[in-house]
Amino acid sequence: MDQKQDEILKKDRAELLQAQAELWCHTFGHLKSIALRCAVELGIPNAIHRNGGSASLPELLGTLPLAANKRSCLPRLMRFLVSFGIFKEDISREGTTTTTTTTTTTSVYQLTPVSRLLVDGIGMNSNTEHTCQSTYVLVCVSQLQVGASLCLGNWLTSSDENTPFGMAHGMDFWDFTGHDAEYSMLFNKGMASDSHFVVNIVIHECAEVFVGFVLHDWSDEDCVRILTRCKQAITNKEGGKVIIIDTVIGSPSQQILEATFNGYMHDDVDNRQRTRRERLV
Numbered sequence: 001m002d003q004k005q006d007e008i009l010k011k012d013r014a015e016l017l018q019a020q021a022e023l024w025c026h027t028f029g030h031l032k033s034i035a036l037r038c039a040v041e042l043g044i045p046n047a048i049h050r051n052g053g054s055a056s057l058p059e060l061l062g063t064l065p066l067a068a069n070k071r072s073c074l075p076r077l078m079r080f081l082v083s084f085g086i087f088k089e090d091i092s093r094e095g096t097t098t099t100t101t102t103t104t105t106t107s108v109y110q111l112t113p114v115s116r117l118l119v120d121g122i123g124m125n126s127n128t129e130h131t132c133q134s135t136y137v138l139v140c141v142s143q144l145q146v147g148a149s150l151c152l153g154n155w156l157t158s159s160d161e162n163t164p165f166g167m168a169h170g171m172d173f174w175d176f177t178g179h180d181a182e183y184s185m186l187f188n189k190g191m192a193s194d195s196h197f198v199v200n201i202v203i204h205e206c207a208e209v210f211v212g213f214v215l216h217d218w219s220d221e222d223c224v225r226i227l228t229r230c231k232q233a234i235t236n237k238e239g240g241k242v243i244i245i246d247t248v249i250g251s252p253s254q255q256i257l258e259a260t261f262n263g264y265m266h267d268d269v270d271n272r273q274r275t276r277r278e279r280l281v
Contacts (some may be wrong), residue, residue, distance in 0.1 A: 030146075035080050037141040042066070042136045044078075045111060045118040048087070049196040054110045056092070078109060086115050117197075139190035144169065144176075144183070 004045055039045065047063045048055045055063075057078070082089045088110045111119065117133045139145075146164040153162040166172045177184040230242045 031080070033082055033141045035077060036086060037137060039076065039081055039086060039115075040118055040137050044081075044087075045115045045134075046120060048109055048121045049113075050109055054090070054108050056106050056108050058106075058107070075107070078107070080108070085112055088112050131193040131200070133193055135186060136190040136194045139187050175178065 031252070042064050044060065044064065047060055051059055051063070057075060060078075061074060064074070066074060077090070078087065090108045090110065092106045092108050120132050120134075147168040147232070149165075151164040151167045155162075155167050158167070160167060163172055165176070169176055171179070177187055185248050227242060235240065
């Protein structure tokens, strides 16, 4: 084997190893959402905030409702949450000098902009407020939603007109919320927190006061009727505008969010996201 062939084989092996690493990341990607839900359920963001904005492992262990035989799992959970930006970890070092010098290290965890959204009643800075997004996380990362997502493959190969959610649970999403009062309350609270968060920012940035409609929950025909009524309502008002706030497929800076949200909408409800061109037609 000559040197050139050997270099090609080495490059191929390196690419395969990298491909396997990426495959593992995708395969276990769902664990990020599960760990995020776990952090919300345990109240970790609130615990760190109430401890003055940072907390060590012993401080968290003294606060969180962990079973005695599961306390050793917290460091692994925190390392994982730090790895994808939910929390920030600082290492505190303490040294003691006698005849020798020994150094002990302690992990101290702080909130990031992401986890600040999961704290009750605080803003991103001293001048802003936000609606806590914890309930939204609990709604989206639930057995109901995960179960619906796992039916996507069967749904695509089936002639059934039902949604993946309907295939998984025997009824469509809106029928389910009508039958389950507890989940309906959780869902409405989660959607309200998300909407209030976005609207509060828009109102802060824009002087206009407007009424919002969730267009992605409606078909094209229904959206046309809604927007036609809006146009009729502002026709006689000087400077009247219809402002649409929604995810737009194809926006370069939001590709990951769009792909995730579009998939979520297909799992739950038989509706769609739209491109900029579709919105302008």
